[in-house]
Every structure is written in C-alpha cells, then in structure tokens.
Amino acid sequence: MSAVEISNIRKSYGGVVALSDISISIPSGSFFTLLGPSGCGKTTLLRTIAGFHQQDHGSIAVADQKIENVPAHKRDVGMVFQDYAVFPHISVSDNIAFGLKQRKVSRSEIERRVSEVLDVVQLKPYAARMPHELSGGQQQRVGLARALVINPKVLLMDEPLSNLDAKLRVDLRRELRGIQQSMNITTIYVTHDQEEALAMSDYVCVMYGGVIQQAAAPWEVYYSPANRFVASFVGANNFMALSLNGAQQSIAGTPFILPQASKIGAAKGIAAAIRPEFISVNSATDAADTIRLPVKIRQVSFTGREMAVAAVLSSGEEIEAITKPTPDIIDLRPNDDAVFVFAAKDMQLFDEGITGARLS
Amino acid sequence: MSVVVSVRSGFAGKLRMPGFWTVITGLAVVLLAVFLLLPIANVLAISFFDAETGSFGLSNYWQVLTRRFYTLALWNTLVIGICGMLGACLLGIPLAFCTSRYRIRGRAVISTFAVLVLCAPPFIGAYAWIMLFGSNGAVTNALSYVGIPAPTIYGIPGIVMVFSLKFFPYIFLMTENALNTINKSYEDAAENLGCTAFERFYKVTLPLVFPAVSTGAIICFVLSIADFGTPAILGRGVRTLSTIAYAQYTSEMGGTPTMAVTVSMLMIVISMAALLLQRRILSKRRYASALTNRPVKKSMSPVKSFLVHGFCYLVVFIAMLPAFTVVFTSFLATSGPVFSGGFGLGSYQRILRDSPQAIYNSFMFSLAAVALIAVVSGLLSFIVVRRDNVVSGSLDLLLMVPYLIPGVVMAIGYVATFRNPPFDITGTALIIIILVFIRRLPYGVRSTTSILRQIKPSIEEASINLGASPAKTFISVTVPLMMPGLIIGSLMSFITAINELSSTLILYTARTITMPVLIYVQVIDGEFGTAAALSTLLLLSTGICVFIVFRFSESKEAAFV
Ligand SMILES: Nc1ncnc2c1ncn2[C@@H]1O[C@H](COP(=O)(O)OP(=O)(O)OP(=O)(O)O)[C@@H](O)[C@H]1O
C-alpha cells in the first residue's frame, strides 16, 4: 500500500516550469529521497506536498485522502526545515508541544508525549532551555521532535542536515534513519548530497529539470541508471563516444564487439559509460569480452584508500580509473603510456543528450 | 468504503474560502483608498475648478503660475527649501565626518542631542529664536544695550537658519551611518595611490556616502517646503506656499478652498519632482561592498582635538538652544503675558488651569492614533514583506505617499471628503485621530517591515505546518517576534503624532484643540510663558520616548531617520 500518491503534479512560477507532471507513489513506512542538482525542483515538490505552494494541476493523496486543496495548516504532514525554524521565543518543550496544542490534546497527554519524544531525540536535559541556548544539531533535533510528536502521516525534510558540519552530519543521519525505521514513518527527504541519499534511503528519486529521471533502490540507481543523467549524477562515471562500424564498435579507434550491441539499432550519437572503479590499469587479463584502451597518463593521485589515475584517450577524451595502490601504478608518471582494461559487460550505452536513454 | 469516498469528495469539491490574509489585504486596500487616496483625489479635483466661475480647467494653475503674489511665494519656497537643505548639509556632513573619523569624547551626547533636535516640536525653534533674537529678544536687547545692532531673525535668512539647525540631524545621522560602514580599504587605496587627505575625502569618501547624503538632503528639502509653523512665525511678510495655503484656506472658510488647494498641489509636485530626481541620480550609483576592513577612529593632536570638539559641541548646542530657551522661559515668573522677572511655576499653573483640554486631547489623540498604527502596521508589513502579489507591491509604494503630502493638504482633503452626512466627521476627535494615524502610519510600517524582513519565513511555515491557522500563526508567532519593531515603530509615531501641527491647525475646534495648536495660537498672541510651559511638556514626553527607543533599539540613532 502506498502512503503517498502523487499524480501529475505540475507547478510553474510565472512562465518557468519548476515541476512538470510529477507522478510518484511512495510505499508506506519507506524512506524516500529526492536527489538532484540545485534548482531541479526538489524543494518545490516538497513544499507543494506541505501546501506552501499551490500546484497548477495534479493531485496529492496521503493515506488515501486527497490533500492537494487542503490548506497547509490542516494537512497533517510533518516538516523539518533546513534552517531549523525553531520558534525562538518559546522553550524547547513548548516548541515541541506547539502542534499538540493546536490539536487540542489534553495537558497530561501533551506532557507524556513531549517527554517521550524528548527521549527519542535525546534532548531530555534540554527541555527547559530556550532555542538560542542550543547548538545547531540540537536545534535540528528539536525541529525533528516537533514534527514527530504530532504523529504525522508523512514526514517531510528539506536538507535538514546541510547546515551542520560534516562529522555531525554523518552521526545525525544514522540517528535520523534509526528513528525513522523504529517509528516506521513514511519519510520524504530532500538532499543534493548523493552519499547521504544512497546511505539513508529505501528509494532514491533522481530529479532533473523538474522531471523525475529515475526512482529506485539506491544500488539500482547506482548500478543500473535509467539514463545518462542518472549515470553521471550518481557516483563518478567516464563517458566516451562510441562509434559504430557495421557489427563492430570502437572507442577512440580501438575496435571491439559488444555483446549488448544488438539492442543499439540505428541510434546516432552513442555515449559509452564506465565507472572508474571497474577499470584496472595495465592488468594482463585476457578474458573474453575485455576492452583494452591505450591511454596517456595525465596525473596519478593517492587518496588514502585508493589511487585515482587520470588519463587521456587518443581521441582527447579524458578518462579516470580508481584502483588499489600497487607499486607499479604509483610509479606511473605523466605522459607515460598505459592501458585501461575493463569488462565489456560493465560498460553501459546511452543515447546522446544530457538525459539520453539507456541503450543496454 | 463509502466513508472514504465521501471524505475525498468533501475536500475536492469544496470551494476555497478566501484566506485570512486575502481578507486583511482587502481591508487594507479599502482603508488606504478611503482615508488616503480619496481625500487626495478630492483635493486634486478641487484644484481644477475655477475659483470664481467654477468652470473646469487649468485656470487656477494658470493664476498660481502667473500672478506675482503666488510666483513670489513659489520662489521663496524654493529658495528656502534649497538653502535650508544646503545649510543642513553644511552642518551635518562635517559633523558626521568628525564623529565617525575622530575619537570624540561624549559622542553619545552629540547623537542624543541630534535625535532630540529631530524629534522636538517643529515650530519651537522659530519662536525660541524670536525670544532670543526677535525685536524684543534677550540677545537683541543685550546687544543694543552695548550698542551693537543684532542681526535680524525675521525673513528668509532667519527661516533658512532655523531649518538648517532643525533638519541637519537627518544629514548627520544618515551620513555618519554611511561613513561608519564604508570599507576602509577604499580610503587606504586612495591614500596609497597618492591622494592628499582632502582629495581622498572629496574624490573617494564623499562619492561613496553620496546616496546617504542625498537621501538625508531630500528629506530636509521636502520637510522645509512643507513646514508651516516656522515661516508663519518668522516670515513677517515673506510668504511661502504653505503659509499661503493656510491663509487662503482659513479666509475662504465656508467657500471652496480652491486656491489653497491649487497652491498645495504645487507643493506636492515640487516634493515629488525632488524625490524622483534624487532616485534617478541614485539609481546610477549603487555601491555594495563587504565591511571587511572597518574604518578606525583616529586620535588627534591637542589643538586639532580642541577645534574638532569645539565645532561638534557648538553645532549641537546651537541646535539645542531653542529647547533650552523654551525650558528656561517656562520657569520664568509672569504676570499675564508679561515676564515679571524672577522664576516661578506660574506658567505651568496657568496651562493646567486654562488648557487641560489641550493636554488631554494631545495625549488621547496620539495614543489612539498610535494604537491604530501598531495594529495596522503589523498587518500591513506582513502583507508587504510576506505576500507576493500586485497589491503588496503597490502598498509599499502607496505608503510613501504620506511622506510627500504636506499636512495642510491632507487636512483640506479630509474636510472636503468627510463633511457630507452621513459621514460628516468634521470637528470631531475622530477626524483628527484618523488623519494623524494615516499621516504617521509609514513610520510604524517602516519599523515593523524592517524587523519582519529579519524573521525567517520558515518560522511561520513551521507553525502553519504544525496546524496553526494563518491568523493564529500571525498572533502567536509573528507578533511576539516582531515586538521590538512594533514598540519602536509605535514610539516613533507617537513622537510625530503628539507634535503634529500643520494638519490639526486646520481641523481643530475648541473641543479638539491640541497642545501644538495651542502653542501656535499663543505664540501668535505673544503669550510666550504658557507656550513655553506647553512646549516643555511636549519636549518632555518626546524625550521620554526617545529614551525608550534608545533602550530598545540596537542601532540607536539609526532608528530615527
Ligand atoms: N518563488 C519562486 N519564484 C520563481 N521561481 C522559483 C521560485 N522558487 C523556485 N523557483 C525556481 O524553480 C526551480 C526549482 O527550484 P527549487 O527551489 O525547487 O530547487 P531545489 O531543487 O530545491 O534546489 P536547491 O538544491 O538549490 O535547493 C528553480 O529553477 C528556481 O529558480
């Protein structure tokens, strides 16, 4: 059963279309992340669900009730804000009680539920403090507690961790995911940090230009991107022009025959993509379906766990490999000749254009 | 199943009720249309009907622009406006430069005095100067005793002097603020490139503070040409547009105040032209820079220090002289209108005995107007800042209008608009309260608007998201956060409301007389003792408000300009 059902939502500002006909259904209890570059419409979508924007058309249903025309204050969707938005003039516990008071919950009940949620977000000792006496991370916990305490049907979060420092961000994201799982609350989460998205989510929804490019489990998005945009936005990737010559294909003049080539058909410009971690440098494997591309080394950099080897193909296209640091790789110098080796099956083919469709 | 279906259609089918803010926006539009635009439109309409024949056309304007009586007044007004503005610049800019670039002892005293001068009742300057330099003034008499003829205070030079001393704080406070926020690196760079100190000031510093100086100057200009009390008291035959408008209006009582209105329209046109000119000039000069390198305050050699301190204190002391004179005079013993020598509280006894009504009215009207201002400015600023529609954009512009329309004009418009039953409110307290409210509303809105811009909208959205309706959110979240701005705005409007003269002078009756009106009447009648006692009372209430604003406001003096 899906907790949130969004169909054909369109939203434009003046002439600019920020969301064009978005349809998503989000399973109950799942952690659903909207991921995409700046300006792709993530915030707009989230705020349309919360009721802060009026959609041009389309419908939004939460727990089988249409809410797209319900005023924002009657929607019963919890929201956690990027800038915390903790009410500065009332104490932590009053902040958390705010929504319960609006719902005319009895005093004793408010007390019980506030104290419960304070435990969940580990803010018990801070209940009586004023917001300006809290750190950023603590304020965001107040924001979370305040949204959780009203038992919303869905929890919306717009980059809630982006104002925190890197270490705290990782800690809090584990905690956030833990709380979400234990309360089994359907969550829509916005971020443009792909590591965060992959690490936390049940589903990652990649957006670009107000359109959903792919919505799937994190590994699926990573290993099986639906189009060229997803392949380039999620994780690092090398793109090279693929030339067709009858049954034979080639990259930068190196010919080979692809097993997946049968599907290509008559497509004109084709981009081949290979992730850097699938490439080995100068390895001698002679297995079937391997592609060996001669390159000139540009730069070799050591990043701790691994080596990044940047090189350039004879066609001038740049290509990068990420491998284990072995002595012969460390010894590579700029302008040395080398061979990049990878399995043909790891290579994916896409149509031309930023959002070119996947061909293999 | 059927339950679910009915719930669905329940939401989907219902027409959206107009939201809280839509209703408030509607009310605001009606309020401003009726009490601001309608009276102005009426004034405008009157000016197109010939004074004698009543036929429609430009004949009134033709008269005003050709008859010597009017053209002379127009000339006087322009001369006074421009000279007053220049005089204020001449005092304000050097003062600002001294206090922002040198370490001045008692800088707080200087800026407090400047603010007090700004807030003091607009016309006490004029008659205090008469008491000092008038034909029978203290200084005049003292000088003639030793055989030196005193300079005359009457006529254009006197009016210009009073305006310069009265309005320079606008220039001073704005320029000082700008000088304090100039990135010092610019001046350092100029010095590094070989500019002398004077060249640096003239070529780099002054252009950088030009926007602030010109904004202050335009305020001085607009206030100078609109001011009525000073030229009325010091004019002695020199007529300005505002004194003509008032005189024509009172002499035409009962008939249509056609010529008064036409003259007033001319004043508005001049103010607007000045404002537009300044905007045009400013639009080409917008400098933004980060304040990474704060200007430092230099210490000076003893001689220089003496001169600079002397200049600063002399300027503010002379500007405060009228206030000191008024307070001093109020404690002089009098018998009737004549000072009998020695000190006494006679003047205070007389105002308490003869004019408690004026004192009571002044406070009641101002408080009522301020209460209205507080409520309306809170709501209006929310519309201006938070709502994004045509109305909110034009509200912002509309709220500039009261700054530009002289009080006399508004008052004439009110009489013309609200004298027909069943809406006849002329002669009531209500008409004065509403007029003062409209005239001073922009002060309140400006203050609440600036604080609302600092409150993140997400705070309000959080409240809505948690289930509080827009109205509830405004009251329980926005208003508490806006409180400092509301308080400052209210005090600022109280200061200007209780000192209001030009419009109340036209609207008052025996029952609705206020302190400034009474002071004006008494000064014209030569009753300086009681006028001084009333003025002291006004000064005192103003001073208390200034003190509280200082306590509440972070950027102290900047709150007043
Ligand atoms: N109030 C507005 N008026 C006009 N255009 C807007 C408005 N808000 C957003 N937009 C436009 O809509 C598009 C989507 O904006 P949105 O804020 O949803 O992006 P986002 O994905 O949240 O980006 P970010 O990662 O930077 O937060 C952008 O092109 C933006 O310029």
Ligand SMILES: [Mg+2]
């Ligand atoms: Mg965003």
